[in-house]
Amino acid sequence: MVTKTKRTGRPPGASDNRDRILEAARAEFAAKGFRGATTRSIAEAAGVNVALLAHYFGNKRQLFAATLDLPEAVRDEMARATSGDLDTTAESLTRTYLGLWENPATRDQLLATVRSGLSSEEAIEPLRDLLAGALHSAANLDPRREAGLALAMSHLLGTAIARHLTGVGPLGTIPFDELVNRVTPAVQVHLSPR
Amino acid sequence: MVTKTKRTGRPPGASDNRDRILEAARAEFAAKGFRGATTRSIAEAAGVNVALLAHYFGNKRQLFAATLDLPEAVRDEMARATSGDLDTTAESLTRTYLGLWENPATRDQLLATVRSGLSSEEAIEPLRDLLAGALHSAANLDPRREAGLALAMSHLLGTAIARHLTGVGPLGTIPFDELVNRVTPAVQVHLSPR
DNA sequence: TGATGATGTCAACAGATGATTACTTGTGCT
C-alpha cells in the first residue's frame, strides 16, 4: 500500500497556493467580515497551512488589503459612470454600481468591504472610498451638486445591502433590470439640479 | 492612612450597576459591533466586574439582545409613520426614520444593530427587522407597492449609514432639515404608485 | 433573629487567535 506520507519542505512542481489563499480569503471576509474570518478558517478553506498566509502576505490585515484590490478595469468603469453629464447619467450610474454587486467576480470584494467597514471603525476606509470614490472621480463637480451625488451613492449602497445582505421583502429576488428601472428615477432626483 | 481596601461580597446601599452595564454595552456594541465589543471592555466601561455581566444577563448574546430592546414608544412611532396613505407619507416616514438616528437615546441601538447585523450572518435578524418592520406594520399593503416601500427603507438605511457611519462628503454635516428635504422627494418616488 | 436570596469579587479554565521561529525541501542561476 502506497501511503501518501505527509512530507515537509517545498513540494515539487508549480503551485497556485497564493491565488487559492486570495480567493478563500475573499470568500471568508465576504461571509464573515474582517473579525469573523480567522486566519485558520481561511487557510482551511484554501487547503493550506496557516503559516503560509504570513509567508505570502505578511499578516492578516495585509491579506485583507490584498483581497480588496479591485481590478483597474472596475475602477475605470465606476469613474466613467460618474464622469458624464450628471443630469443624464442616472441609469448609467445605477446600472454600473448595482451591476458590480451582481457580478460574482466583484461581489465578494464589495461584501467584504461593507461587512468589515461597518462592523467597526478600524476597517472603514475602503468603505468610505467605495462611496466617496464617485465623488472624487467627478472632480469638476459643482459643490452644490456634491450632496446630491453623495445621496445617490447612499441610495445605491442601501439598495445593495437590502438585496445582497439582508434580503428584505422582494428586493432579494426581483430581476436585475426591474431593480434598475425602479431605482433609477430616485437616483435621478438626486442628480438633477435643484 | 485610611486605605480603601477592596472588599469582596455585596456592598451596602443600592446599586445601579445593572443599568450602567446596559448603557456601557450599548455604547460598546454601537462603536465596535457584536464581535468587536468584548465582555471585558464592556465591564471596564461600566466600572464593574466582568462576572457581573453573566450574573445579570446570562451571557454576551443575551446582553446584546437586551441592549437592542427599543422602547415601545419607538416601535409605535415607526408603525404610525408607515400606516397612513403611502402616497402622502414620504416626508413623515423620512423624518421619523432619520430622526431616530439623530436622537442620542436611540442612535446607539441603531448603530449596534447595523454594525453587528452586517458584520456576519449570525446577528442579522435585528437588522432585517429594522428594515422589514415597516413592511409588516403596513399590513394591508398592495403587493405591488411592497417593493416600493422596501426600496424607500433601503434608501433611508443607506442615507443613515452615509451620515452616521462613514461620513461621506457633506452628508455627515448638513442640517437635519435639509437632509430630510433632500431625501423626501426620492422616497416619494418609491412610495408613489407606478 | 435567622434564613434565604440578591449582589458582587476572585481565580481560573478551555478554547480561539494572530504571529513567530526553526527547519525541510525544491528551483533557478552561475
Added chain:
DNA sequence: AGCACAAGTAATCATCTGTTGACATCATCA
C-alpha cells in the same frame, strides 16, 4: 556542483475571550 532564495510544515507563544464555580457580604422578610 554549489549557492541563494522560494515554498512549505510543524510546533509553539502570548494574548484574548467567554464562561464558570466557589465564596463573601448585604437586604429582606417572617
